[in-house]
Amino acid sequence: xxxxxxxxxxxxxxxxxxxxxxxxxxxxxxxxxxxxxxxxxxxxxxxxxxxxxxxxxxxxxxxxxxxxxxxxxxxxxxxxxxxxxxxxxxxxxxxxxxxxxxxxxxxxxxxxxxxxxxxxxxxxxxxxxxxxxxxxxxxxxxxxxxxxxxxxxxxxxxxxxxxxxxxxxxxxxxxxxxxxxxxxxxxxxxxxxxxxxxxxxxxxxxxxxxxx
Amino acid sequence: xxxxxxxxxxxxxxxxxxxxxxxxxxxxxxxxxxxxxxxxxxxxxxxxxxxxxxxxxxxxxxxxxxxxxxxxxxxxxxxxxxxxxxxxxxxxxxxxxxxxxxxxxxxxxxxxxxxxxxxxxxxxxxxxxxxxxxxxxxxxxxxxxxxxxxxxxxxxxxxxxxxxxxxxxxxxxxxxxxxxxxxxxxxxxxxxxxxxxxxxxxxxxxxxxxxx
Amino acid sequence: xxxxxxxxxxxxxxxxxxxxxxxxxxxxxxxxxxxxxxxxxxxxxxxxxxxxxxxxxxxxxxxxxxxxxxxxxxxxxxxxxxxxxxxxxxxxxxxxxxxxxxxxxxxxxxxxxxxxxxxxxxxxxxxxxxxxxxxxxxxxxxxxxxxxxxxxxxxxxxxxxxxxxxxxxxxxxxxxxxxxxxxxxxxxxxxxxxxxxxxxxxxxxxxxxxxx
Amino acid sequence: xxxxxxxxxxxxxxxxxxxxxxxxxxxxxxxxxxxxxxxxxxxxxxxxxxxxxxxxxxxxxxxxxxxxxxxxxxxxxxxxxxxxxxxxxxxxxxxxxxxxxxxxxxxxxxxxxxxxxxxxxxxxxxxxxxxxxxxxxxxxxxxxxxxxxxxxxxxxxxxxxxxxxxxxxxxxxxxxxxxxxxxxxxxxxxxxxxxxxxxxxxxxxxxxxxxx
DNA sequence: AATGAATGAGAATTCATTCAT
DNA sequence: GATGAATGAATTCTCATTCAT
Numbered sequence: 009x010x011x012x013x014x015x016x017x018x019x020x021x022x023x024x025x026x027x028x029x030x031x032x033x034x035x036x037x038x039x040x041x042x043x044x045x046x047x048x049x050x051x052x053x054x055x056x057x058x059x060x061x062x063x064x065x066x067x068x069x070x071x072x073x074x075x076x077x078x079x080x081x082x083x084x085x086x087x088x089x090x091x092x093x094x095x096x097x098x099x100x101x102x103x104x105x106x107x108x109x110x111x112x113x114x115x116x117x118x119x120x121x122x123x124x125x126x127x128x129x130x131x132x133x134x135x136x137x138x139x140x141x142x143x144x145x146x147x148x149x150x151x152x153x154x155x156x157x158x159x160x161x162x163x164x165x166x167x168x169x170x171x172x173x174x175x176x177x178x179x180x181x182x183x184x185x186x187x188x189x190x191x192x193x194x195x196x197x198x199x200x201x202x203x204x205x206x207x208x209x210x211x212x213x214x215x216x217x218x219x220x
Numbered sequence: 221x222x223x224x225x226x227x228x229x230x231x232x233x234x235x236x237x238x239x240x241x242x243x244x245x246x247x248x249x250x251x252x253x254x255x256x257x258x259x260x261x262x263x264x265x266x267x268x269x270x271x272x273x274x275x276x277x278x279x280x281x282x283x284x285x286x287x288x289x290x291x292x293x294x295x296x297x298x299x300x301x302x303x304x305x306x307x308x309x310x311x312x313x314x315x316x317x318x319x320x321x322x323x324x325x326x327x328x329x330x331x332x333x334x335x336x337x338x339x340x341x342x343x344x345x346x347x348x349x350x351x352x353x354x355x356x357x358x359x360x361x362x363x364x365x366x367x368x369x370x371x372x373x374x375x376x377x378x379x380x381x382x383x384x385x386x387x388x389x390x391x392x393x394x395x396x397x398x399x400x401x402x403x404x405x406x407x408x409x410x411x412x413x414x415x416x417x418x419x420x421x422x423x424x425x426x427x428x429x430x431x432x
Numbered sequence: 433x434x435x436x437x438x439x440x441x442x443x444x445x446x447x448x449x450x451x452x453x454x455x456x457x458x459x460x461x462x463x464x465x466x467x468x469x470x471x472x473x474x475x476x477x478x479x480x481x482x483x484x485x486x487x488x489x490x491x492x493x494x495x496x497x498x499x500x501x502x503x504x505x506x507x508x509x510x511x512x513x514x515x516x517x518x519x520x521x522x523x524x525x526x527x528x529x530x531x532x533x534x535x536x537x538x539x540x541x542x543x544x545x546x547x548x549x550x551x552x553x554x555x556x557x558x559x560x561x562x563x564x565x566x567x568x569x570x571x572x573x574x575x576x577x578x579x580x581x582x583x584x585x586x587x588x589x590x591x592x593x594x595x596x597x598x599x600x601x602x603x604x605x606x607x608x609x610x611x612x613x614x615x616x617x618x619x620x621x622x623x624x625x626x627x628x629x630x631x632x633x634x635x636x637x638x639x640x641x642x643x644x
Numbered sequence: 645x646x647x648x649x650x651x652x653x654x655x656x657x658x659x660x661x662x663x664x665x666x667x668x669x670x671x672x673x674x675x676x677x678x679x680x681x682x683x684x685x686x687x688x689x690x691x692x693x694x695x696x697x698x699x700x701x702x703x704x705x706x707x708x709x710x711x712x713x714x715x716x717x718x719x720x721x722x723x724x725x726x727x728x729x730x731x732x733x734x735x736x737x738x739x740x741x742x743x744x745x746x747x748x749x750x751x752x753x754x755x756x757x758x759x760x761x762x763x764x765x766x767x768x769x770x771x772x773x774x775x776x777x778x779x780x781x782x783x784x785x786x787x788x789x790x791x792x793x794x795x796x797x798x799x800x801x802x803x804x805x806x807x808x809x810x811x812x813x814x815x816x817x818x819x820x821x822x823x824x825x826x827x828x829x830x831x832x833x834x835x836x837x838x839x840x841x842x843x844x845x846x847x848x849x850x851x852x853x854x855x856x
Numbered sequence: 857a858a859t860g861a862a863t864g865a866g867a868a869t870t871c872a873t874t875c876a877t
Numbered sequence: 878g879a880t881g882a883a884t885g886a887a888t889t890c891t892c893a894t895t896c897a898t
């Protein structure tokens with residue numbers, strides 16, 4: 009205990025994380041241009057100038073926010089792709105349920121909203137999200153479909169488009185909630201949607217030639 | 221001929237439209253805060269000062285853009301709700317195809333992206349889109365479903381959630397294209413998706429108790 | 433008179449000149465970094481923002497100031513090089529007198545001081561002054577010397593170093609005045625110096641009455 | 645040994661010197677305002693905060709730098725004034741040679757440049773340099789001239805202006821090198837100039853072989 | 857109706873200076 | 878004595894908005 013590093017030294021390491029947390033909120037609320045460094049600093053409990061000890065520019069803070077949010081999703085996708093491998097009828101409800109849960113928790117929706125809004129201004133971030141998150145996720149779903157097609161569990165059709173059929177409703181509901189959360193009283197419940205949509209899709213994609 | 225409005229009045233009306241057109245492009249490219257009146261004026265072929273002859277503030281231009289984009293969709297939804305009323309299996313492909321077409325043409329995706337991004341900054345616009353476009357559209361779809369359920373064509377389930385099952389994939393694909401258009405080479409084709417998804421959903425939502 | 437352009441339009445053209453004038457004073461007083469745009473704007477009778485209608489950055493204003501001051505000197509050097517061509521004993525007093533006069537009037541000293549101080553920060557400006565003003569001026573003097581040597585009027589020696597012998601005292605006195613103008617009471621009089629130094633350079637300081 | 649100052653005290657003294665050395669470089673490279681304490685600290689091998697253990701403000705560091713550079717020159721001038729007292733024709737080459745040498749070594753040019761640039765912002769430093777260095781140096785030269793005049797070695801004329809005739813070329817060449825060192829390829833060689841100029845000043849530039 | 861020069865409030869960024877450790 | 882994280886005042890630059898012409 010004697011050589012415990014002093015408190016502020018440990019804080020130092022944590023600080024950039026705290027800034028990213030605060031910044032995510034502010035960017036989500038106001039968009040990139042609308043976000044003020046003053047506000048980010050305030051929420052992170054620092055002075056404006058101190059931000060520059062951790063990040064070079066506002067852009068870098070934004071990039072850090074978006075990049076940071078990539079990691080856990082990227083990992084979740086990878087883990088899911090490995091873990092899941094049962095019959096398609098078991099797989100789909102699990103995946104949709106997990107998507108709904110992941111969206112319900114965490115700030116994924118806020119980040120997605122921001123990436124959508126700023127994709128023109130930050131093509132590099134769009135690229136990262138495309139290459140590291142959205143692309144692989146769709147690829148994973150398409151892979152499941154293709155394998156299921158190989159086993160005769162799923163009928164003919166483009167696996168990538170099937171991936172949209174699988175994920176689209178949950179994604180749309182997520183954005184609906186994110187966009188109209190403050191003004192709508194009829195927000196769809198994600199877990200329920202996931203469950204019902206799993207049923208839709210399973211019956212709809214089932215190979216009609218397979219014996220029922 | 222006597223009560224013909226003077227030329228400049230028609231011109232005046234035309235001008236706002238030109239401004240709104242130009243502004244839509246600029247807002248879509250840069251978001252609200254990132255859009256510069258200079259640029260809007262330039263694209264509309266006016267001086268910056270002249271914008272203020274037609275709109276009071278930048279916000280008003282933005283509101284006009286978003287409101288303007290509401291109208292045709294609102295009308296399309298209303299017309300569709302009236303026009304369509306065949307058996308569910310006929311209805312769904314038609315609707316999805318029309319959605320895909322409407323999205324493919326026009327700037328709906330750009331406006332949607334902007335509304336998503338700025339919903340926190342312009343709750344009134346979020347409200348308008350919710351009340352006048354998205355809400356009714358979902359309501360219409362849910363209505364079709366409910367009627368089909370009444371006729372025994374569709375199985376049990378929440379009609380509003382079924383609406384997400386119907387529209388979600390096309391919406392997601394639209395945003396995928398809008399967001400990753402510049403960085404992705406694997407953009408889903410909307411009409412094909414619409415067609416394939418119609419098939420998924422029809423078989424998936426079909427009432428299993430109905431005689432095939 | 434009827435088609436006289438409106439007053440403010442003529443002003444517009446003049447504005448950037450006014451800004452450069454004001455800026456020269458401020459840069460000369462404070463150096464580049466110490467000069468505040470507020471102050472420049474105030475002295476030019478404009479708002480801070482208006483500066484940016486004429487110049488892109490503070491650096492550009494500075495460059496414009498220094499470049500602008502090049503032109504007349506450059507021209508003076510060129511004119512002098514052409515005009516002067518008598519015997520060396522006539523040439524030297526004329527040139528030194530003209531140098532003293534040019535320095536006495538105008539803001540050459542202020543600009544020179546600034547170029548000296550900022551040469552490291554603005555190597556391009558140092559280059560311009562070297563290539564367009566100082567270099568040619570020294571070259572011109574060296575040319576006169578060389579020609580005079582050819583005619584046997586001047587003894588052996590490096591013409592370029594002779595140029596320093598010719599101009600150095602006047603230049604040093606100029607900087608002495610510029611630097612110590614506020615604190616010194618013993619400022620050298622430039623025309624007198626020019627005249628006396630011309631004699632030195634032509635005949636040396638040796639007492640002509642002393643037996644050789 | 646008992647009254648040896650404790651090590652840290654000597655260190656302390658040494659430290660200020662190191663700081664001043666480092667600061668001289670940084671001020672010479674960037675000017676006062678452009679110099680950053682971070683950079684000075686880095687070059688001195690200290691933390692930024694530690695600078696404040698030795699100096700109260702950035703200004704104080706600058707003053708220390710400029711004052712420090714005064715001392716040796718001041719001493720050199722005094723020593724020279726005493727040491728030199730032969731016939732004028734011997735004196736002049738010695739003095740100019742020594743000037744050239746002093747300038748060639750050391751950082752006198754860098755400090756002079758800085759003093760010129762900041763004389764308006766730091767009138768007290770201009771005063772010090774005027775009173776302690778430049779004034780006495782010119783006074784010394786003028787004194788030599790006056791004495792030589794008294795002995796009939798030098799003709800009539802203002803001794804102070806003669807001082808400019810003597811020193812000016814070397815000073816000008818020093819500033820030429822300092823200013824255009826990075827951009828010019830035609831830098832005058834100081835010792836050669838000193839030698840040639842000594843001859844000029846003593847005999848004039850006239851061709852001794854020409855018939856008088 | 858139209859222009860475009862001008863304004864000024866506001867934002868990001870820098871950096872000398874302070875202070876807890 | 879020494880550190881380096883933190884501060885906040887100051888400065889450059891931007892841009893929606895105004896207004897004389």
